[in-house]
Amino acid sequence: MSRENTETQKKILKATVKSLTDSGGAGVRMSDIAKAAGVSRQAVYLHFASRTELLVAATRFMDEELNLEKRLEFVRSAETAEERLTRYVHFWGEYIPGIYGIAKALMVARHTDEAANAAWDDRMSALKSGCRSVVRGLKEEDKLKSEWTEDTATEAFWSLLLIPVWENLTLKCGWTSELYQSRMTLMVSTNFVK
Amino acid sequence: MSRENTETQKKILKATVKSLTDSGGAGVRMSDIAKAAGVSRQAVYLHFASRTELLVAATRFMDEELNLEKRLEFVRSAETAEERLTRYVHFWGEYIPGIYGIAKALMVARHTDEAANAAWDDRMSALKSGCRSVVRGLKEEDKLKSEWTEDTATEAFWSLLLIPVWENLTLKCGWTSELYQSRMTLMVSTNFVK
């Protein structure tokens, strides 16, 4: 609210990201965030109307902080579809750790808050678009396996990139970011590339 | 609590499953369940100490209701590892719709309740064991692709079967249960079977 990009607002957003990242996205209350930001709980509500709104703002904040656009441009600039596929998976594997805390919190909020649900859907749609453009590239170069159509391959690819999958492989199974990236690339290539 | 398998207890468990299934696992309160079961809210607490305990009991209840053991036996009785793989994926694809509501509720509860977390981990470990036994079978028949070890293939296979993946493919993308089963089998086979 009020002005855009106040100092306080940034403090709050940073505190939100840090708290959620540290805690793995669970058990963080508005008062915790306020404390971490060094402001009163009400100051948070002065800048963000609700918990959900704060979370959504925090994701946008992180997108800028992590240079989302720049990274995507690098992916798009690949010469071949296969190369784009590899870059997309690598991008995603590097990106998730940065947004994991907030993403998790949003995923939880989805179940009770329609706005959080919409915000999450939005992000996931963007991810899907990326998958589609990779798959379309494969098809145009006649590299898409005949078992798959553009739609089905997009949907399957997209589902492989879901955060719970990443969560399971890295946090539960202990795969490093590099292993996630290389093995996920392997899986996707094996499945969809001729 | 009290006696085992009272009429009331079953009524509550059935109401729990129905409510959660109908609602997709979100926004179901203890009072809703009580109302659906035709008992008072306190009667629920008389039989189950907490919401989490109720959810856990409901999953066990469903396992019996859906003949979990019988289905698993059919999977295990397959002659070849490849056949076991197919049967395992099919089993899972048929099983999820029945437990989806409760599973979802448990997945949400995980974030705030340690007992729910443990209960969920337990189920997921069982799923992983199943994946491992399939992969081990492949390896023993020398059918496991050389890029994968028993561990890594198990972990990757396991992750593909995660509920959020199923959720995305069926509920979001509109794949039917049959399509989920056949395409997931295709993916897993393509990835891990020589």
Added chain:
DNA sequence: GTGTCAATTGACACCATGTAAAGATACGGG
């Protein structure tokens, strides 16, 4: 000095979980 904006403080409504205590109802055995 006065007006204004940002933030603090403290109180409160709301809602869901879980607890506690006092009755109602039924049922089986002396």
Added chain:
DNA sequence: CCCGTATCTTTACATGGTGTCAATTGACAC
């Protein structure tokens, strides 16, 4: 017939987190 026991109901309340409101403080500009 009445007693004891077990089950369920009713009502009230503690707790904890979100979100709202209003009065107040402090700083800075004009």
